[in-house]
Amino acid sequence: xxxxxxxxxxxxxxxxxxxxxxxxxxxxxxxxxxxxxxxxxxxxxxxxxxxxxxxxxxxxxxxxxxxxxxxxxxxxxxxxxxxxxxxxxxxxxxxxxxxxxxxxxxxxxxxxxxxxxxxxxxxxxxxxxxxxxxxxxxxxxxxxxxxxxxxxxxxxxxxxxxxxxxxxxx
Amino acid sequence: xxxxxxxxxxxxxxxxxxxxxxxxxxxxxxxxxxxxxxxxxxxxxxxxxxxxxxxxxxxxxxxxxxxxxxxxxxxxxxxxxxxxxxxxxxxxxxxxxxxxxxxxxxxxxxxxxxxxxxxxxxxxxxxxxxxxxxxxxxxxxxxxxxxxxxxxxxxxxxxxxxxxxxxxxxxxxxxxxxxxxxxxxxxxxxxxxxxxxxxxxxxxxxxxxxxxxxxxxxxxxxxxxxxxxxxxxxxxxxxxxxxxxxxxxxxxxxxxxxxxxxxxxxxxxxxxxxxxxxxxxxxxxxxxxxxxxxxxxxxxxxxxxxxxxxxxxxxxxxxxxxxxxxxxxxxxxxxxxxxxxxxxxxxxxxxxxxxxxxxxxxxxxxxxxxxxxxxxxxxxxxxxxxxxxxxxxxxxxxxxxxxxxxxxxxxxxxxxxxxxxxxxxxxxxxxxxxxxxxxxxxxxxxxxxxxxxxxxxxxxxxxxxxxxxxxxxxxxxxxxxxxxxxxxxxxxxxxxxxxxxxxxxxxxxxxxxxxxxxxxxxxxxxxxxxxxxxxxxxxxxxxxxxxxxxxxxxxx
Numbered sequence: 001x002x003x004x005x006x007x008x009x010x011x012x013x014x015x016x017x018x019x020x021x022x023x024x025x026x027x028x029x030x031x032x033x034x035x036x037x038x039x040x041x042x043x044x045x046x047x048x049x050x051x052x053x054x055x056x057x058x059x060x061x062x063x064x065x066x067x068x069x070x071x072x073x074x075x076x077x078x079x080x081x082x083x084x085x086x087x088x089x090x091x092x093x094x095x096x097x098x099x100x101x102x103x104x105x106x107x108x109x110x111x112x113x114x115x116x117x118x119x120x121x122x123x124x125x126x127x128x129x130x131x132x133x134x135x136x137x138x139x140x141x142x143x144x145x146x147x148x149x150x151x152x153x154x155x156x157x158x159x160x161x162x163x164x165x166x167x168x169x170x
Numbered sequence: 171x172x173x174x175x176x177x178x179x180x181x182x183x184x185x186x187x188x189x190x191x192x193x194x195x196x197x198x199x200x201x202x203x204x205x206x207x208x209x210x211x212x213x214x215x216x217x218x219x220x221x222x223x224x225x226x227x228x229x230x231x232x233x234x235x236x237x238x239x240x241x242x243x244x245x246x247x248x249x250x251x252x253x254x255x256x257x258x259x260x261x262x263x264x265x266x267x268x269x270x271x272x273x274x275x276x277x278x279x280x281x282x283x284x285x286x287x288x289x290x291x292x293x294x295x296x297x298x299x300x301x302x303x304x305x306x307x308x309x310x311x312x313x314x315x316x317x318x319x320x321x322x323x324x325x326x327x328x329x330x331x332x333x334x335x336x337x338x339x340x341x342x343x344x345x346x347x348x349x350x351x352x353x354x355x356x357x358x359x360x361x362x363x364x365x366x367x368x369x370x371x372x373x374x375x376x377x378x379x380x381x382x383x384x385x386x387x388x389x390x391x392x393x394x395x396x397x398x399x400x401x402x403x404x405x406x407x408x409x410x411x412x413x414x415x416x417x418x419x420x421x422x423x424x425x426x427x428x429x430x431x432x433x434x435x436x437x438x439x440x441x442x443x444x445x446x447x448x449x450x451x452x453x454x455x456x457x458x459x460x461x462x463x464x465x466x467x468x469x470x471x472x473x474x475x476x477x478x479x480x481x482x483x484x485x486x487x488x489x490x491x492x493x494x495x496x497x498x499x500x501x502x503x504x505x506x507x508x509x510x511x512x513x514x515x516x517x518x519x520x521x522x523x524x525x526x527x528x529x530x531x532x533x534x535x536x537x538x539x540x541x542x543x544x545x546x547x548x549x550x551x552x553x554x555x556x557x558x559x560x561x562x563x564x565x566x567x568x569x570x571x572x573x574x575x576x577x578x579x580x581x582x583x584x585x586x587x588x589x590x591x592x593x594x595x596x597x598x599x600x601x602x603x604x605x606x607x608x609x610x611x612x613x614x615x616x617x618x619x620x621x622x623x624x625x626x627x628x629x630x631x632x633x634x635x636x637x638x639x640x641x642x643x644x645x646x647x648x649x650x651x652x653x654x655x656x657x658x659x660x661x662x663x664x665x666x667x668x669x670x671x672x673x674x675x676x677x678x679x680x681x682x683x684x685x686x687x688x689x690x691x692x693x694x695x696x697x698x699x700x701x702x703x704x705x706x707x708x709x710x711x712x713x714x715x716x717x718x719x720x721x722x723x724x725x726x
Contacts, residue, residue, distance in 0.1 A: 059476065066472070
């Protein structure tokens, strides 16, 4: 079992995300995160998804995605050759007792306070999922009110792009 | 030319070569039916008793002819009634177009009368589907749907058309039929590897499925078998691809496969699998499946390679092309020992046949074989009778065995047989049972309306035989809800529908009844009384392997 990330180019059309996620249910795939958004081309959307599984699960996921009519390209983004980021907004309790500790954590993790009131702070942080997990652990003792993570977005390093790379299915 | 959306639907179907459609009218397709009325000189519509029957008919039509089957149903319950038929086509890779009406766009999402999200419901059971949101897209959408349904590995495509789109007007002009998406050509590296493995074979077994029929590659399989000097076995979906009496053909293998075929597969050193997906019904326990063999898996669908069974090499691409490259690359073999081994298995298989005086399913099938001609499609329902038909019916030409393999749909047979008969214009046989026939016997009405030349052989044992067989073997003879205490008189039932009914309980009665029915050219039900404890044998127990094969149940 290992974590892996897939970038999926799909037609930017009504219902395509449902087609993709319906396939996950049908085939029994359990994904960890999924993000979807516009791309450089208005015709396509880009889905980034992360899931855990062995080589078999990975191959099945890629093959079954490629079979969908609205899926144009699927690429595996491994840790070495790609960059991964996630964004989180997290709201913690603000109190005179912990204020300085929270500020220090925000500073060390190079995150940003984006909302402040006498009893709460909202912090924005971007980074690899492991960094975000670590930040949550730091904030836990201060009292997390709520949080929201975007899931992973990822791009290949260098000048290549998913649309220009060759796709071999074997 | 400007015309209504409903007319565009019919004109586009005609443009794509559709001559026959099956369906059932309703409020949200009334405009499409109005245009069918207008175009009745150019397109035949077959009205069924139930939308499910129409879907199975379109499916049977497609399986028997190789053309696309088209079914039309209204919104809501009309659309949901298609679901089992669409899923059946999906699991067996049958090219089908399902057209449903829906409420007007303004009423969508309001829980309007007979509104249902049929594209949502059919997402996992179609190759693709469409909700037509703009009249501008309508004709291209139908063209694209045909292209998707027929290209590569075929499958069903559903098009949901709101009523206001059917009524909107737009320009339509006839276009040439679009070319299919081209099949991928196999990579030279995979072909070379396949050739190396096949050349090393001393006990080759060619295992074929529906993909061979889809690719019309039957002759290539025979060439391959001659050159590797091996044997051919098939999955349920591969039946009729190879003539039953061809000397190298061992028949179906798997859970209820022929003994010699299943045993030969497990003894083979190389399995050349073509257009099969290694379903659990074909493999049993995967860990123990063909452990001594290297597997060369040839398939058009890349996603089948290593999905159910790991192979030594996957050859992905056009099946005919792949086979032709492999055949020209391999050397001519002579496997004398293998012939001796298979001959021994065949002799052993023959020794299992028991003689009894009563009317047994194998006798029924042999009588049918002796009377039917080579062009007769044989449709089945699902259960014991289906397995008996798979085991004992003989075929000379492909596309003659019409059976629900992947989904195992009881109630498939009536619709499918009507579709096969109307599609081929040939006398058709349906082998069914009291259980399966009970599910969609309303389609007898359809068979009578269109005077379909359909001989329905109903193996009547008063039980749900396949489940009963499992209950006998694995559930301590606890026959929970499998004994049908129904007292249905199938002869009177046939007569009530306007068909003919004949009851038979011995060989001679059956022979003369079948002859009469088959020659009559109209729907006849032959109620064929058999024992409730006839077993389908051999049997590989579910999840078992070849060592667990049951060939005899005496004392069980």
